[in-house]
Amino acid sequence: MFKAEIKVTLKPGVLDPQAKAIADSLSVQGFSEVDAVRVGKYIEVILEADTAEAAASRVAEMGRRLLANPVTENFSFTLTPLEGEA
């Protein structure tokens, strides 16, 4: 079993109104040190796989086929083995 921690973020240059709203709210609340904000999705997938390589290959395919829009979004992930598997 592996845990994939997936980040789906907007590509640079794609308008990010949610991030703008957060940046404005932080500024109003006195967090004037904030320089930039970007917002994306965090998706955690627990999956079965024999090896980390097999898990990585499947998670990358999930990203291509369902989780991310390759035109506007970047997709990256880290894998962690669960239950002491390598």
Place this chain on the structure above:
Amino acid sequence: MFKAEIKVTLKPGVLDPQAKAIADSLSVQGFSEVDAVRVGKYIEVILEADTAEAAASRVAEMGRRLLANPVTENFSFTLTPLEGEA
């Protein structure tokens, strides 16, 4: 300058319909090895701070005051120094 990579996730037991939709779609598309899915927000904040400790303290305060709902959500983050600062 520091980059804070923030994960806001639903607490265990809180209903997560978006994750259910993704899990069902993955299953329909043949990803039968998927065991569980959780969905959250990923927020990247670039901020100025003199030290990593100061940055961490400010980011934690942003979480408490704006970015997460402490009743239903967990908030965690990692900090990375930018431009070679420690």
